[in-house]
Amino acid sequence: MQSHSEFQGPPPGCPAHNGGERLPMYGPEFAAAPDAFYQRLREHGPSAPVELAPGVEAELVTDYTAALHILQNPDTFARDSRRWRALNEGQVPLDSPVLPMMMYRPNSMFSDGAEHLRLRQAVTESLGRLDMHRVSRHVDRVAAYLIDQFSVRGKADLITDYSQLLPLLVFNDLFGCPAELGDQLILAISNLFDGIDAERANEAMAASLFELVALKRTSPGDDVTSWLMQHQSQLSDEEMVHQLALLIGAGTEPVQNIIANALLLLLSDEQYGGGQHGAGVLVEDAINEVLWNSPPIANYATHYPVHDVELSGAKLAAGTPVLISFAAANTDPSLSASRQTVSKRAHLAWGAGPHACPAKDPALLISIRAIEKLLNVLPDIELGVPARTLTWRPGPFHRALNALPARFTPVREKRTSAPDRTNGHTAGDTPTQNREGKPRKGSWWSGFLTWWKV
Template sequence: MQSHSEFLAPPPGCPAHNSGKSVPLHGPEFAADPNGFYNYLRQFGPAAPVELTPGVEASLITDYAAALHVLQNPDTFARDARRWRALNEGRIPDDSPVLPMMMYRPNPMFSDGADHLRLRQAVTASLARIDTHRLSRHVDRVGSYLIDQFSGRGRADLVADYAQLLPLLVFNDLFGCPAEIGDRLIFGFSGIFDGVDAEKANEVLSESLFELVALKRAQPGDDVTSWLMQHEAGLNDEEMIHQLVLLIGAGTEPTQNIISSTLRLLLSEDKRGDGMLVEDAINDVLWNGPPIANYAVHYPVFDVDLSGSRLDAGNPVLISFAAANSDPGLSASRQTLSKRAHLAWGAGPHACPAKDPALLISVLAVEKLLNTLPDIELGVPAGSLTWRPGPFHRALNALPSRFTPVRHERRESAPLPTSGRNAGNTPVRDQPQRAQKGNFWSGFLSWWKV
């Protein structure tokens, strides 16, 4: 093993130049060059010390084989955040921005043993009942609606105007949300993802989910929410809320990022015209820029030596799906590995249960846009695009595009919601952009009925 004096220098802009301590994953430097950070972190061994936000430290697994070992050994590496030592000792502030992503919730992501099995069975059985033909039709309808909002302009931000909204609207249908609840869910989830008025967004989200659960208790329907309630696991209202947070929140954010990153790849100058299939482009994204880059928080049940890296009991251990996928040790064998050997969906008992609908939504959303606007191209050089800071995701800030405007008659009888942008397609920063987007679900329902 190398000594610390033999390590490569930290990447440019990394505060580790000055501190020599845990490497921060929360600044713009990491968002701009994550691979440079991963290359540096690999020299600590399979696990490296990182800082997720000021004052919150963890170990990050960057080695593919080590990541699989952790993911596939739940008896040694538990998921229940009530084991988090620093949190139990009061060293994590209540307002820490990473706490909502790491705190214990009674759902499969944060449970172990019999509790995990019971909750996961309810989730997987409910997702298995999704009709893929119905899902495909709804993605097509939502795609048409969103494109209809900007196709006459000849330009759009494919993140804010398309990729962020499409999964949310599709999930509203899957979970049986009426317009008045669906609008508030869109506002709540969007506000939490973007950090825009997050406290208010979280309050609205919680109230909306309680209302949805109460509605489905009284009036069950042909939707995932009702199927969860009907499962033999007998979920109570609190458990229902946390299953919905997991399925809707964790289902929409990765799908948004897959769609936008795939469009970025396909619309880049070096990829245009080479005949790359949408499925191959998505697979490229899942290998080289997974939408959730670092997550799957584990807590060693006891002190562990992981190939020379010490992992202390109760300290968070995260899997870097991005770093594991790009592990130099895989370079010789990656060509012979299955296309699905990447870790973007996790592995082991906690592997993502919703990958099939997420992939279907992503493929159909990208195809819908490219088929509807065949001459669409990036509005700026690909190299000038920027990424949202944060330790967990790999998400574009924006994806400007341009295309030949589509001249068509508006459906004047349908109330069209504002996108929160002005005529020049510049974000309106002095208005609550996501609140304005909160009427997209009712707007879509009105548009479709015309």
């Protein structure tokens, strides 16, 4: 393989020829076969021109070494998207579906320098106060509650019935959300994930978070929201809302995809038991495989060169969006010879450098406990359809299944409410349900709090 310094320009047949043609990273074609897409881009060198959505152009880094270089050099590659030249010049459609993930927000992800350090410390030090034993116990309770909702049916969609909801319910607890406010937040985030009236859902999420911040200003608790508020950085209400929104996004969508993608491996791949969940099968191994080869956020970490720069022979103009392909970098052919000797944690799924994911430890714990609980409660669970028929959600940023149907022996005695641990009596009724017998989206959190009195 050529070294980075040997790349003189795009070879014949690559997308950079023919007038600078860019490969589109949207639509079902990319979602169905991203590896083939990355292989084509590698022909161009360490990075290549792509189109994230109609009219939104960017550079995608597919080389592991080049990706690490960018992630670890914030002085040259900034994260503040107010540097985005094409957006500033009016060349980007303002109704583009990728803008919500790329436009500037006053949070630690989109800041640099001293401001980044201030916001980052507030987030990391607040998360550092989490009691992992408490998190673990709460994941077990949430998992038991969700499984209880579908176990009597003998079948489930492990996306909508489990992996999508579990991190939302867990984070509601970590943020200290009361019942009604937590229901509003889950409904808004679920609608954002599902693409249902995104503008209104985004407004509803912001309104819920402002309400949560106002509540914690007057009634602080033992939760991340209160700890952020008490941090010496003295975050304003607006800054509080933006840090909380960032934590929700970073703690729900990626965790959902880790759980689902690892369950797919465990239920289909013979290397991981192919549905036979023996003692020798480690959930951590399946998750590690996902983080290397099918990372939940496949392409993101948008950087902007602060001046024109060369990247291993490729010229990147100042203000150009430069995205890291975690999926392509992790599967860089130059790593194949050394994968057996590098650390299991050398993948880039959590990023690297000053902007590396601050919630890695709780995200891993939530994912592991959620999968272990499901497999322990439903030991004969298996895929409900052939793995080859599963489809993936279109979009340039994530690697996420549309659905993950599963079947298992029904649990005949469904527990509709949790035992009150003080007197052995039941602790309330089930949440409001829809025609399928599932709790409505707007009642998941209050339903859980009723089901299990903490």
